Amino acid sequence: MKIITISREFASGGRELGKRLADAMGIPCYDHEIIELVAKQQGLDKNYVEYLSEQDLHSFYAKTIAHRFLIPHPMGQQPAKVITAEHEIMKKLAMQGDCVIIGRCADVILREMHPFDIFVYADEPSKLERCKAREQGDRPLSDKEIRKRIKQIDKECIAYRKLFTETDWADMASYHLCVNTSGREIKTLVPAIAAYTAAWFQKGGA
Numbered sequence: 001m002k003i004i005t006i007s008r009e010f011a012s013g014g015r016e017l018g019k020r021l022a023d024a025m026g027i028p029c030y031d032h033e034i035i036e037l038v039a040k041q042q043g044l045d046k047n048y049v050e051y052l053s054e055q056d057l058h059s060f061y062a063k064t065i066a067h068r069f070l071i072p073h074p075m076g077q078q079p080a081k082v083i084t085a086e087h088e089i090m091k092k093l094a095m096q097g098d099c100v101i102i103g104r105c106a107d108v109i110l111r112e113m114h115p116f117d118i119f120v121y122a123d124e125p126s127k128l129e130r131c132k133a134r135e136q137g138d139r140p141l142s143d144k145e146i147r148k149r150i151k152q153i154d155k156e157c158i159a160y161r162k163l164f165t166e167t168d169w170a171d172m173a174s175y176h177l178c179v180n181t182s183g184r185e186i187k188t189l190v191p192a193i194a195a196y197t198a199a200w201f202q203k204g205g206a
Contacts, residue, residue: 002025002027002098002099002197003098003099003110003113003114003115004018004025004100004115004116004117004118004197005110005118006018006021006101006102007103007107007157007175008121009120010127010154011150012121012126012181013120013122013130013186014102014103014181015102015103017186017193018031018118019100019102020186020187020190021100021190021193021194022099024190027097027099028097028100029099031102031103032050034089035050038085041085042081042085052078052079052082052083090110091109094110094113101115105160105164107175108167109164116177116201117174117177118175118179119175120178121170121180122180122182123180123182124147127150157169158170176200177193177197177200
């Protein structure tokens with residue numbers, strides 16, 4: 001079974017890379033689909049589920065000195081249910097067969113299934129360019145505003161990961177392949193990544 005996880009810095013093109021890689025390999029890609037399945041299962045609005053998924057969830061949990069437990073405060077019961085449901089759905093999707101799963105600490109949650117873990121990153125100019133290219137709205141954000149948003153989202157990713165593992169989100173040693181997309185079109189990188197991924201699984205993966 002070929003399970004591929006994509007972790008990425010915001011605006012690095014990781015989502016696009018994951019979707020294009022799945023297309024190249026002829027397998028499903030799960031991203032926002034997970035949000036929709038959780039919302040349906042929990043009877044919640046998908047925008048609310050997405051909001052909870054993007055927050056710094058440390059504020060919802062208590063910690064002890066000796067060990068980190070997912071013990072929600074009363075105000076955190078709903079976020080805890082949402083995150084638990086996300087993990088259950090990711091595992092079910094992965095058990096159905098080959099797939100690419102984007103974000104949501106999938107590399108850690110699915111560790112026992114021995115996924116191929118990819119981390120996507122880029123330099124600041126490339127991130128700014130990608131953000132500006134997909135900007136919507138009447139007032140374009142300034143570079144300063146974009147940089148602030150990028151840092152905030154990456155900070156939330158780091159905090160989320162720390163709930164489930166001691167490994168550093170951006171530690172290259174935590175992944176099987178790290179891809180620098182700086183100054184590159186994502187589609188031009190996919191053939192080589194697909195070939196490397198296929199070779200990794202042929203040699204037995206983990």
